[in-house]
Amino acid sequence: MTQTVQSLAKQFCMGSYVNAVDAPLWRETFNYLSQLKDDSAFQKAKIATLWMQYGGDLRAKIRDDDLILAVLRKALPGYNGEGLNLYRGECWFLFDQHQIGFCWTPSQTFATSYAKGLNAVDSGGVLLRCYAPTEAILAMENNVFVCDTSRLLRLTTLELFPKL
Numbered sequence: 001m002t003q004t005v006q007s008l009a010k011q012f013c014m015g016s017y018v019n020a021v022d023a024p025l026w027r028e029t030f031n032y033l034s035q036l037k038d039d040s041a042f043q044k045a046k047i048a049t050l051w052m053q054y055g056g057d058l059r060a061k062i063r064d065d066d067l068i069l070a071v072l073r074k075a076l077p078g079y080n081g082e083g084l085n086l087y088r089g090e091c092w093f094l095f096d097q098h099q100i101g102f103c104w105t106p107s108q109t110f111a112t113s114y115a116k117g118l119n120a121v122d123s124g125g126v127l128l129r130c131y132a133p134t135e136a137i138l139a140m141e142n143n144v145f146v147c148d149t150s151r152l153l154r155l156t157t158l159e160l161f162p163k164l
Contacts (some may be wrong), residue, residue: 005032013075015046017054023061030062034070044077048139051076051146055102065099069148072102072138076146079137086132086145086152089114092160093123100155104132104145108158116161125161130154 003021008029011018051058051072062068086104089111094100105111108129115125136151 005029009033012047012050013041013043015043015050017050017058019054019057021061023063026058026061027064027067030064030067030071033075034067036074039074042075044075044139047075048077048141048146051139052103052141052144055146059101065149068102069150072146073148076139079134079140079145081134081137081140083131083133083136086130086147087111087158088128088130089116089119090126090128091119091121091123092126095126095128095157096123100128100149102138102146102149104130104147105143106145107143112159115159117164120161120164122163124163126157127159127161129156129158 003018003025005028008018008021008025009032012029059068084106086106087108088101088104090100112127115127119125130152131154132145132147132152136147137145138148139146
């Protein structure tokens with residue numbers, strides 16, 4: 001079946017990820033989704049699960065964090081808990097370009113494993129800490145918090161790790 005923007009958007013709204021779709025179609029689909037006026041089409045809990053599993057793949061394909069954030073603000077269920085300190089292990093190259101990822105954890109140990117492991121492969125890694133007020137958190141699942149990075153406070157670099 002040939003994918004169209006509308007069919008891919010419908011699948012995404014139902015919480016399904018289609019890997020065999022090229023980057024331009026995913027970008028077009030996110031542009032389409034960002035313009036939806038009504039967010040009732042989004043099955044928000046399912047999309048949160050989809051994002052936790054495939055968000056990195058989608059981010060690499062779409063390559064537009066502002067566009068992704070516009071969709072995630074509509075598509076994710078939100079968060080009603082207290083604000084909290086969170087950590088992220090980020091790739092130094094992305095951090096240096098102000099492209100900090102969306103997923104954060106309250107576990108410094110878990111974030112450190114990413115900072116000196118997977119996210120250190122291309123350019124080295126950086127361990128980050130921030131305070132995420134309630135309004136910055138778009139979803140939480142399995143102790144992973146999807147955040148609007150523009151709303152994070154007191155972003156601090158804790159440690160740098162060499163390139164692997």
